[in-house]
Structures are given as structure tokens and as C-alpha cells.
Amino acid sequence: MNFIETRGNDGQRPAEVSFSEAILSPISSFGGIYSPQSIPDLGLTFLSKHLNSSYKVLAKEILAAFEIDIDSDIIDEALNLYDKFDDPDNPVPVIKVHDDLYVSELYHGPTRAFKDMALQPFGLVLSSLAQKRNENYLILAATSGDTGPAALETFKNRSNVKVVCMYPDGGTSDVQRLQMVTEDADNLKVLGVIGDFDDTQSALKHLLGSDRFKQTLKNKNVQLSAANSVNFGRIIFQIIYHIHSYLELVRQDAIEIGEKVYLNVPSGNFGNALGGYYAMKMCLPVEKILIASNNNNILTQLINQGRYDLREMAVTPTTSPAMDILKSSNIERILFDMFGATRTRELMQQLDNDHHYQLTDSELRSIQNIFSADFCNDDEGKDFIKATFENGYLMDPHTATCFKAYNTCREKNLKTIVYSTAEWTKFSPVINNALTGESGVQDQQALKAIAETAHIEIPAMIDGLFEKAITQNTIIEKDRIETEILNFI
Numbered sequence: 001m002n003f004i005e006t007r008g009n010d011g012q013r014p015a016e017v018s019f020s021e022a023i024l025s026p027i028s029s030f031g032g033i034y035s036p037q038s039i040p041d042l043g044l045t046f047l048s049k050h051l052n053s054s055y056k057v058l059a060k061e062i063l064a065a066f067e068i069d070i071d072s073d074i075i076d077e078a079l080n081l082y083d084k085f086d087d088p089d090n091p092v093p094v095i096k097v098h099d100d101l102y103v104s105e106l107y108h109g110p111t112r113a114f115k116d117m118a119l120q121p122f123g124l125v126l127s128s129l130a131q132k133r134n135e136n137y138l139i140l141a142a143t144s145g146d147t148g149p150a151a152l153e154t155f156k157n158r159s160n161v162k163v164v165c166m167y168p169d170g171g172t173s174d175v176q177r178l179q180m181v182t183e184d185a186d187n188l189k190v191l192g193v194i195g196d197f198d199d200t201q202s203a204l205k206h207l208l209g210s211d212r213f214k215q216t217l218k219n220k221n222v223q224l225s226a227a228n229s230v231n232f233g234r235i236i237f238q239i240i241y242h243i244h245s246y247l248e249l250v251r252q253d254a255i256e257i258g259e260k261v262y263l264n265v266p267s268g269n270f271g272n273a274l275g276g277y278y279a280m281k282m283c284l285p286v287e288k289i290l291i292a293s294n295n296n297n298i299l300t301q302l303i304n305q306g307r308y309d310l311r312e313m314a315v316t317p318t319t320s321p322a323m324d325i326l327k328s329s330n331i332e333r334i335l336f337d338m339f340g341a342t343r344t345r346e347l348m349q350q351l352d353n354d355h356h357y358q359l360t361d362s363e364l365r366s367i368q369n370i371f372s373a374d375f376c377n378d379d380e381g382k383d384f385i386k387a388t389f390e391n392g393y394l395m396d397p398h399t400a401t402c403f404k405a406y407n408t409c410r411e412k413n414l415k416t417i418v419y420s421t422a423e424w425t426k427f428s429p430v431i432n433n434a435l436t437g438e439s440g441v442q443d444q445q446a447l448k449a450i451a452e453t454a455h456i457e458i459p460a461m462i463d464g465l466f467e468k469a470i471t472q473n474t475i476i477e478k479d480r481i482e483t484e485i486l487n488f489i
């Protein structure tokens with residue numbers, strides 16, 4: 001299958017590209033992105049057929065439905081990376097928490113956050129393509145916490161790809177920072193940038209848009225690519241676990257094949273929710289996809305009012321920082337799928353130029369047929385963490401935002417799959433604060449306190465971080481970023 005452009009074609013670029021081209025060079029005409037030409041309709045028989053399939057077999061069949069131009073042995077190698085997860089037989093456990101609420105745990109990979117679900121196989125696929133074409137790629141990432149460690153981990157020591165990962169110095173948790181600065185491989189560079197995440201991100205965007213910078217790279221025989229979730233190469237791996245989680249509910253006798261469920265997703269850039277939307281179009285019986293936000297509640301506004309309005313909004317830091325996002329990039333693929341390229345281009349250009357757009361009533365109804373949304377503030381989130389812990393389940397502050405939507409958005413008593421996007425170890429100070437009321441406790445102490453209270457162990461890869469040598473100790477002003485990158489490559 002080929003991939004087409006969300007904002008239509010400018011007459012300069014090819015109107016459709018293969019999967020490999022879409023992932024190597026993810027930006028299309030008019031600043032759009034790539035989406036599949038069609039979403040394969042697999043039907044309920046696909047679910048019955050895979051009731052007893054392993055995660056990898058299921059994954060392989062879903063990828064096959066998109067007829068992507070990646071060799072079968074590369075796909076096998078990429079999917080074998082799920083063997084590194086805690087339980088190779090079930091990389092994504094689904095746990096009953098109470099009543100209709102089931103949690104699908106997406107964080108059992110090497111960096112303990114859900115970014116591994118897609119970035120692990122994606123890294124291998126991208127590097128194999130680069131090798132096959134004898135090309136060299138540079139991946140630039142700006143991270144406030146979870147993408148950085150997962151991107152470094154997946155590209156570590158892989159050929160033909162180098163990664164420069166920038167984080168705001170002082171703006172991440174200790175665990176997140178240590179996961180980055182203890183990475184030791186010749187093809188990885190981590191830069192602490194003085195300033196906040198917005199400073200780091202705008203410096204990066206400036207570089208990505210600079211023709212001079214691209215030309216300098218080209219002279220060194222290096223091309224730029226992106227590993228953020230506009231890359232369809234990540235989205236495709238995020239369809240699988242939605243279908244897997246549904247099948248897990250069937251295996252646990254919670255539902256029968258065909259029974260509708262709610263998917264309940266803590267959302268930022270909307271990659272996770274988009275995967276659920278595609279899964280629903282392919283085969284999953286879904287009543288609604290419930291979109292959970294924190295106080296940066298632009299998605300709640302869009303889904304409840306049909307309005308995307310950045311004019312009066314500024315990103316506010318919350319206790320669920322991976323969702324502190326106002327420009328949610330994968331909404332564009334929903335607009336494209338529902339309303340077509342012409343309308344998507346119009347809306348996205350309004351957003352770029354005027355910082356807002358308004359959907360029509362009938363467009364809003366189409367969105368509300370599929371999605372419902374609510375947001376959860378930090379205090380509500382902490383209450384959910386505490387109450388749920390007292391009920392026997394420990395969760396992180398991103399996952400907690402879903403519990404609000406579970407209470408307010410469901411219209412029917414249907415089984416609900418909440419997606420848990422980070423292990424407790426990544427946000428221990430917030431969780432410790434929720435459980436004990438103490439504040440100002442740093443990661444290392446908070447980890448110990450929670451492990452003791454909950455009678456669980458700190459996973460070795462997290463505990464070990466505090467003993468590991470720091471190999472990446474560059475901290476720079478943002479005007480030094482370009483020089484540092486060029487020195488590195």
C-alpha cells in the first residue's frame with residue numbers, strides 16, 4: 001500500500017510514496033504528513049482467527065494488512081525486540097482494576113514508558129532501511145522526558161543512524177535525565193540545554209527548518225529524519241496493542257468477540273489514540289474512544305466544542321508532563337481521514353496563521369460519534385492515584401488522567417480499557433506525594449518509599465541508574481546547539 005499526503009499535493013513532490021519513503025522523510029506537501037491510502041477492513045473474523053495468537057504473530061498479520069515494503073526478515077527481527085519486555089509471551093499485560101475498568105500496561109519495555117512499544121521496532125526498521133540504501137541519517141529529538149530515553153535506547157549502536165537528543169537542563173525528573181546521560185554509544189549524543197522545554201523545542205524546530213543547516217549536513221553526506229509521532233513508522237506499531245488488549249479481555253472471559261468496549265487513552269500528540277482509531281476501523285468493536293487530557297486541555301475543547309483555539313492558551317506544566325502539549329500533531333490524520341485533504345489543509349493553515357479553527361456542526365458530530373473527552377487536573381489525578389492504590393493498584397500520573405474520563409464520559413456500562421503509559425518508577429516523586437502528602441522528595445528517596453509501602457521491588461534498570469557512570473555531560477546555551485551537532489557528526 002502507498003501513503004498519501006494529509007494536505008494534498010503541491011505538484012513538486014510525488015503524490016504518493018511507499019512506507020519506507022514515508023518513514024525516512026515524514027513531512028509531505030504544504031507541511032502535511034503521510035497517511036495510509038486506505039485502512040484495511042479485517043472484520044470480526046480477524047479477531048476470532050487470532051484469539052490464540054502470540055503478540056508477534058498478531059503484529060505480523062496487522063503489518064501485512066498494510067502491505068508495507070519492508071522485508072519479512074526485517075519485520076521479524078523488529079518484532080523480536082518485544083522479547084526484551086518483562087514477559088516475552090505477553091509484552092502488554094491487561095489487568096482488571098475494578099468493575100468495568102481494565103488497565104493495559106504499555107510500559108514493560110526497556111525504558112519503562114509506552115514510547116518503547118513503537119520506538120523499539122521502529123528503530124530497527126529505520127536503521128535497516130538506511131543500511132540497505134547506503135544512506136546516513138541524523139535523528140534530532142527534543143524531549144521533556146520519555147521520548148528521549150526511548151529514542152536513544154532503540155538507536156544505540158545501530159548502523160547508519162546517529163541521534164542527538166536535547167533536554168531542558170533541570171526540566172526532567174532524575175530518572176529521565178539519568179536514562180539519557182548514562183547512555184554510552186558512539187552514535188548517540190545527549191545535550192542538556194539551558195532553558196525550558198519550549199526553548200529547546202523551538203531551537204530544534206529552527207534547525208529543522210533551516211536550509212543552510214540541511215545543506216551543511218548534505219555536504220557531510222547526512223540526511224535528517226524524525227522519530228516523533230508524526231512518523232507513520234511509529235503509528236503502525238501502535239495499532240497492534242489495541243487489538244491485543246481487546247483479545248486479552250476475550251481471553252479473560254471479560255467480553256465475547258463482538259462486544260463493544262471503551263478505549264480510554266491519556267493523550268498528548270494523539271499517536272496512541274490514533275492507533276485506537278485505526279484499530280476500530282480495521283476490526284475492533286469500540287463504543288467510543290475516551291480522550292483524557294491534563295490541564296492542557298485543548299483536546300477536550302476540540303472534541304466537546306469543535307474548536308481548536310491556541311490564542312488564549314499557553315502550555316502549563318503539570319504532574320503528567322508527557323501530555324503537556326497544545327499542538328497535538330496526529331489530530332491532522334483524524335481530520336484527513338474524516339474530512340479529506342482539501343479541508344485538512346484549510347484547517348491546518350488556519351491553525352498556523354490564525355492560531356485557531358472551528359469545525360462545522362456536522363464535522364463536530366462526526367468527531368463525537370467516535371470520541372468523547374474530559375480533562376483531569378493534578379489534584380484530581382493525585383486523588384485517583386491514592387484511591388486506586390488503596391484499592392490495590394499502583395499507577396502513574398498519566399494513567400490517572402483516564403480515571404476522570406472513565407467517570408464522566410461513559411454512557412454505557414461497557415468494559416473499558418485504560419492505557420497505562422508509564423511505570424510508577426518514572427514519576428515517583430509525584431506518586432509519593434499523592435500517597436503520603438510529602439513534597440520535595442527526590443526520585444531516589446521516593447522510589448524507595450513507594451517500593452516499601454507497596455511491597456514491590458524497584459526494577460533493576462531503574463535502580464541501577466543511580467550507580468551508572470555519567471557519560472554524557474554536555475550542558476550548553478541554546479545558541480551552541482548547531483555547533484555541537486556539527487562537531488558530533
Ligand SMILES: *Cc1c(COP(=O)(O)O)cnc(C)c1O
Nearest residue numbers: 146267268269270271272322421
Ligand atoms: C507520550 C506519552 C503520552 C502521550 O501519548 P500520545 O501518543 O502523544 O498522545 C502519555 N503518557 C506518557 C507517559 C507518554 O510518554
